[in-house]
Amino acid sequence: xxxxxxxxxxxxxxxxxxxxxxxxxxxxxxxxxxxxxxxxxxxxxxxxxxxxxxxxxxxxxxxxxxxxxxxxxxxxxxxxxxxxxxxxxxxxxxxxxxxxxxxxxxxxxxxxxxxxxxxxxxxxxxxxxxxxxxxxxxxxxxxxxxxxxxxxxxxxxxxxxxxxxxxxxxxxxxxxxxxxxxxxxxxxxxxxxxxxxxxxxxxxxxxxxxxxxxxxxxxxxxxxxxxxxxxxxxx
Amino acid sequence: xxxxxxxxxxxxxxxxxxxxxxxxxxxxxxxxxxxxxxxxxxxxxxxxxxxxxxxxxxxxxxxxxxxxxxxxxxxxxxxxxxxxxxxxxxxxxxxxxxxxxxxxxxxxxxxxxxxxxxxxxxxxxxxxxxxxxxxxxxxxxxxxxxxxxxxxxxxxxxxxxxxxxxxxxxxxxxxxxxxxxxxxxxxxxxxxxxxxxxxxxxxxxxxxxxxxxxxxxxxxxxxxxxxxxxxxxxxxxxxxxxxxxxxxxxxxxxxxxxxxxxxxxxxxxxxxxxxxxxxxxxxxxxxxxxxxxxxxxxxxxxxxxxxxxxxxxxxxxxxxxxxxxxxxxxxxxxxxxxxxxxxxxxxxxxxxxxxxxxxxxxxxxxxxxxxxxxxxxxxxxxxxxxxxxxxxxxxxxxxxxxxx
Numbered sequence: 001x002x003x004x005x006x007x008x009x010x011x012x013x014x015x016x017x018x019x020x021x022x023x024x025x026x027x028x029x030x031x032x033x034x035x036x037x038x039x040x041x042x043x044x045x046x047x048x049x050x051x052x053x054x055x056x057x058x059x060x061x062x063x064x065x066x067x068x069x070x071x072x073x074x075x076x077x078x079x080x081x082x083x084x085x086x087x088x089x090x091x092x093x094x095x096x097x098x099x100x101x102x103x104x105x106x107x108x109x110x111x112x113x114x115x116x117x118x119x120x121x122x123x124x125x126x127x128x129x130x131x132x133x134x135x136x137x138x139x140x141x142x143x144x145x146x147x148x149x150x151x152x153x154x155x156x157x158x159x160x161x162x163x164x165x166x167x168x169x170x171x172x173x174x175x176x177x178x179x180x181x182x183x184x185x186x187x188x189x190x191x192x193x194x195x196x197x198x199x200x201x202x203x204x205x206x207x208x209x210x211x212x213x214x215x216x217x218x219x220x221x222x223x224x225x226x227x228x229x230x231x232x233x234x235x
Numbered sequence: 236x237x238x239x240x241x242x243x244x245x246x247x248x249x250x251x252x253x254x255x256x257x258x259x260x261x262x263x264x265x266x267x268x269x270x271x272x273x274x275x276x277x278x279x280x281x282x283x284x285x286x287x288x289x290x291x292x293x294x295x296x297x298x299x300x301x302x303x304x305x306x307x308x309x310x311x312x313x314x315x316x317x318x319x320x321x322x323x324x325x326x327x328x329x330x331x332x333x334x335x336x337x338x339x340x341x342x343x344x345x346x347x348x349x350x351x352x353x354x355x356x357x358x359x360x361x362x363x364x365x366x367x368x369x370x371x372x373x374x375x376x377x378x379x380x381x382x383x384x385x386x387x388x389x390x391x392x393x394x395x396x397x398x399x400x401x402x403x404x405x406x407x408x409x410x411x412x413x414x415x416x417x418x419x420x421x422x423x424x425x426x427x428x429x430x431x432x433x434x435x436x437x438x439x440x441x442x443x444x445x446x447x448x449x450x451x452x453x454x455x456x457x458x459x460x461x462x463x464x465x466x467x468x469x470x471x472x473x474x475x476x477x478x479x480x481x482x483x484x485x486x487x488x489x490x491x492x493x494x495x496x497x498x499x500x501x502x503x504x505x506x507x508x509x510x511x512x513x514x515x516x517x518x519x520x521x522x523x524x525x526x527x528x529x530x531x532x533x534x535x536x537x538x539x540x541x542x543x544x545x546x547x548x549x550x551x552x553x554x555x556x557x558x559x560x561x562x563x564x565x566x567x568x569x570x571x572x573x574x575x576x577x578x579x580x581x582x583x584x585x586x587x588x589x590x591x592x593x594x595x596x597x598x599x600x601x602x603x604x605x606x607x608x609x610x611x612x613x614x615x616x617x618x619x620x621x622x623x624x625x626x627x628x629x630x631x632x633x634x635x636x637x638x639x
Contacts, residue, residue: 058552058632079556086554097549097636101252106245114555119241158553 003070005166005198006032006055010064013050013221024050025221027064034165037192037199039209042218048202049170051218055200056089056168057081069165086114090159090197092188094171096151098143104130104154105139111162122161129157133187149180153187160191167192167199173208185211242559246566250574256535261575263531264612268579269586271521271608272600276587278514279604280596285506287597288428295466295500296365297473299324299459299480302495313493314484315455320494323483324461330472332462335359338446339457342412344390344439346398353394355411355439356457357446363423365462373405373421376442384444386417391438392425411439415449469498525608528575529615536568536623540630547627548635561628568620569613576612580605 011028014021025047032038042048053059054066057073058081066074073084085091090111098107105126112122130139133153143151152172159167169188173181189211192199201212209215217224250257301315324334338357343350356362360377363370376387388409395404404419411417426435447454463472473496480494540547550560584600591598 053633056552058636079558082551082554082556082559085552086556089554091552093636097545097552099546099549101249110550111553113241113245114550114553114559162554 002034004031005034005036005069006030006200007067008055008061008064009067011051011054011061011066012063013047013054013059014062023221025054025061028218028221028223030216030223032198032200034198035192035196036214037189037201037212039212039215040200040202040218041204041206041209041215046218047221048218050221052168052170052200052202055166056091057084086111087162088164088166090162090164090167092152092155092159092167092169092172094174096143096148096155096175098151098154098158100143103140103142104135104146107143107154108157108161110158115162125161126157129161130154132191133157147180148176149183152176152180152184156184156187156191160195160197163195165196165198167197168202169199170202171204172201173203173205181205181208242563242566243570246563246570250567250570256539257571257574260532260535260571261578264525264528264572264575264616265578265582267521267525267528267615268576268608268612269582270524271518271611272580272583272605273586273590274517274521275514275601275604275608276583276599277590277596278510278517279599279601280587280591280594282507282510282514283599284594284596285510286503295463295469295498297461297463297469297476297496297498299461299476299494299496300457301455302491302493311493315453316459316494317453317455320480320483321456321459323479324459324476327479328461328472328475330463330465330468330475332464333359333361333365333460335362335365335460335462336443336456337362337458337460338443338451338455340412340450342439342450344394344398344409344411345413346404346407346409349398351394351397353391353437353439355388355441355446355450357443357450358440359443362440362460365460368426369424370421371424372403373419375421381442381444384448385442386415386445386449387420387442388417389421389423389440390419391423391440392436393434394437394439395422409439411441412450417441417445469500473498521608522611525611525615528579528612529619532568532572532575532616533619533622536564536620537626540564540623540627543627544630544635547630548632551630551632552636557628560630561624564624564627565617565620568616568624572613572616572620575616576609579612580609583608 008028008030011025011030012023013025014023028051040048040051050059054061057076061074064074065072068084069088076084099110102110105123108126108129109122112125127136127139130136133156135150135153135157138146138150143154146154172188173184176184185208188199191197201208203209299316299320301313303313318336321334321336324331335358340355341352342355344353360375360381363375370389371392375389376385380387388411390404398404398409399407404422407419408416409419423436423440428434441450461472461476463469477492477496481492484493486492547560587600588598
């Protein structure tokens, strides 16, 4: 049996607070196989963002183990976390988070710059990806000159330039209209199929979650079974 | 280091794309560096100009004059400096090359119905050489003129111009003090103004023997100029002359001198010291402005880190390590600092040249001053660029991304 891309064991996060701290995640056990698309759902305050930050190596668990691609990454230093993010993880955000003073092309090239790839090569790779997301003609534009859908395409291209095995998408359609949102989801799934990238998708939107192979529900920092979550959501 | 070069390139691009912010960041430092260079140049220019004015007097000459102590009825009257003193020094001093007696009085100079008040100096022929004073037209008087107390004179530029205008004064006869006619055998080159704003060229020179014969009833001198054998013997010669004259004037040990022995070098040294203190003061003020410029860079970079929190978060999420973010901000600060310094150096040299030209000072741009201020400016920029860069590197990417 192949190693899963993500495996967490008893993952907990407690933020320092008045009495013994505020628990945000309690004992989350989670497995995501290579090439899976998983939707992470739950009401606000359920710990979705915290979990995503830990999975993205932006944050560290208070307790428990996080194994990424077969390696324990629970206790890495900030420099090491950055290295893991650079080589293993791509991020797509709700609000795109493109660099305003960089062109679409430069935004897409950025991860390769940090990885130390020479400019000629990274520019070729970035142009290819921009072409793949349908934005060849926009490569010299600045984010302010692009529509929301176009910006998210640039963000997706940027997340994938380093060929990471894992893509974390935090409400990728949250800032887009329904039609554009559907196009973006289509694009994500196509890229997933072409490249075998595992995707974890955080979303409120059930129709977006439908695109996933599997849905995981969070409530009060715990993973709950599908039915229980639905029941709770309706109550 | 391809990555290093790339980081520089990206930082430069960012700076060029935000010209307003970049210019504002550089402004303080540019003014600081510019002010520093200009101030150091002002100080040095003023100093040299002051020293040059004193050097006109002759730097290695000792001046001996009669001193008139505070009025005291019991004190002996001072013995004036005259031929006897000249003889004593010439005979007894071992460290002296020349002794020049200079007699001086105010006297009218007239020619062809024109008359103007001026000064007449009775001097030795070597006077001109020792003062590096050239003859613009005609020639100097010589030993023969001295021996026969010849009625010849040299006109200072001012007298030549005022009395003769465009006409040639050579060979003409002017009348000094309304009683002594003399033939103009030379016109002196222009010398300008002395430190006390007196017109040096407002003068007539005659042989000192002629002066003593026709222009005074007492052969006493305004002062003696003594040139030591060597520049290094200046102080030895001074004390030797003091001893000789005290003996010649019969001054008891403990009584004050009735003459003074001084050297322009002392005055120059004093002026030089004063000017140096002034220059240091200016440089210190300018150093403060450099520091303020550095703090300006820090402030703008700090604001910039706050403004660019989201950007820093995004870069971190993408995989930029804290070190890479630190480096990026440091390089930005370094580029801004270097550009600011460059602008400052240009500005400083420009202002210094302009002021030097309009004040008539020598234009002195000391390379070490420029290097120092440039080095100091860059150091200040990097030092103050480090704090914001560190803050950026330590920013928590989660919080950075959440702030929108």
